[in-house]
Amino acid sequence: MESFYTKLLFSIKQRSVQTILVLALYISLASFLPLVVHQGFYSLSLFLKDVLIWNMPIVVGFFIAHTVNSFERRAPLFVLILLIFEAFSNLSSVWYAYGCASFAAEYLPVIKATTLESHFNPLWRLPFGRPSWWSAEKGAFVGLILGCISAFTHGSHLRRFLEAGKNKVEWLLTKVFARLIPLFVLGFTAHMVQTKLINHVLAHYAILGLWLAVFLSLYLFFLFTLGAGVTVRKIIQNIKNLMPAGGVALTSGCSLSTMPWTIEGSAKNLRNPHLAKAIIPATTNIQQIGDCIANTFLCFLIYRHFFGYNPDIVTWSIFSCVFVLARFATAAVLGGAIFIMLPIYENYLSFNSEMIAIILALNVVLDPLITSTNVMANGALCRVFEKVWNIVPPLLRYTSRAQEHTRREASFEESESPNPTSIYSGWEGKSS
Secondary structure (H helix, E strand, O other), X not given: OHHHHHHHHHXXXXXXXXXXXXXXXXXXXXXXXXXXXHHHHHHHHHHHHHHHHHHHHHHHHHHHHHHHHHHOXXXXXXXXXXXXXXXXXXXXXXXXXXXXXXXXXXXXXXXXXXXOOOOOOOOOOOOOOOOOOOOHHHHHHXXXXXXXXXXXXXXXXXXXXXXXXXXXXXXXXXXXXXXXXXXXXXXXXXXXXXXXXXXXXXXXXXHHHHHHXXXXXXXXXXXXXXXXXXXXXXXXXXXXXXHHHHXXXXXXXXXXXXXXXXXXXXXXXXXXXXXXXXXXXXXOOOOOHHHHHHHHHHHHHHHHHHHOOOOOHHHHHHHHHHHHHHHHHOOOEOOHHHHHHHHHHHHHHOOOHHHHHHHHHHHHHHHHHHHHHHHHHXXXXXXXXXXXXXXXXXXXHHHHHHHXXXXXXXXXXXXHOOOHHHXXXXXXXXXX
C-alpha cells in the first residue's frame, strides 16, 4: 500500500498529469461556473502568453549565445560537422512530417473551423502591443553575434554574463512558466468549451495520436537501420540498449534527466564509446526529432483543418527553416520548446488562439511519447554521426594533401622550366 501511495505521489508531480487533472476538474464543473470565471481563466492564459512573447527575444538570444560559446570548447571541425548534422537531421524530420501529414490528410475529413461565440472575450489584455522589431529572430541574431564574440575572444566577463543570463532564462522557463502550464492550458480550454470548440477537438483530433505514433515508430526504425545497417539482429540490439533511456523519458517527460542512460545506451552502440559523452550532451537540447515530427505534423493538419487547404511549399519552406533554427534555442523540458515555437506558428502559419490552444493541449497529452522519441532518436543518430565523423575528417585530410601535392608539383615544374623572358633577353644581348 505504501508503494502505491509513493507511485501516486510521484505521478501527481508530473506536469502532464497535473494538467490532465486540472482539465478534467474544469470540464466536470464548467456548466456550474458563471461566465466571468471562464473569461477570467482565458484572460490569465492570454496574459501568460503575452508575457512569454515579450520575453522570447531575450530567451532565444541567451540560449543561442550560450550554445555557440559552449561549442567553442570542442574542436572547430567537430563542432561544424555536428551543427550541420543536427540542422540537417531536424530539417529532414520536418519534411518527413510534411509528407506524413500530406498522406494522413487524404484519409481524414477536411474539417472547417467551428463558428465561435462572439460574446466570449477576455476580461482584460495588456494595454500595449509588441513592436515588430522586438522578435525572436532579432534575438537569435544578437545571440549568434555575442556567442561568436565570446567564443573567439575568450572574454571572461562576456562568458560569465552569457552563462548567468542563460541560467536565468532557463530558470524562468523551467521553474516558472513550465509550472504554470496547467493554468496556461486551462484558459484556452475554457475558451474552447465556451465556444463549442472542445467538441470539435475531441471528435476530430483524437485519432491524430495514433497516426503520429505510427509515423514516429517508422522514423525511429529508419534511424536505427541507418546506424546499424540492414542486420535485423543488430538493429534490435541497438534498440534494446536505448530502451531504458526511452522508458525514463516516457515517465519523466524530460530529456535532460535521461542523459546518463542515453549516454550509456548510445555508448554500447558505438565503436568509439567515448564519443557518446561528447555528442549526447551537445545534442540533447537541440536535436529533438520527436518534437520536430510531432509539432510540424500537428501544425500541418491543424492548418489544413482550419483553412481548408494544405500549406504551400513556399510557406512550409520558410517555416521549416525558421523552425529548425529555433531548435537551437529550445530547452528539452516540458513547456520550454513549445513556448518558443508559439510566435513562429503565429507569424509563419497564421495560427490564431484556437489553433494554438489545440496544439498546446495535444503537446501536453502527447508529451511522454514525444520526449521518449527525442531520446531514442538522439541515441540512434549518435551512431549515424559516428559514421559521418569517421568519413569526413579523413576525406578532408586527403583532399588537403592532394591539393598540397598539386601545388608542389606546379611549383616544381615552374622552377624547372626555362624562363622565356630571360632567354630572349640573353639572345638580345648576344646579338648586340
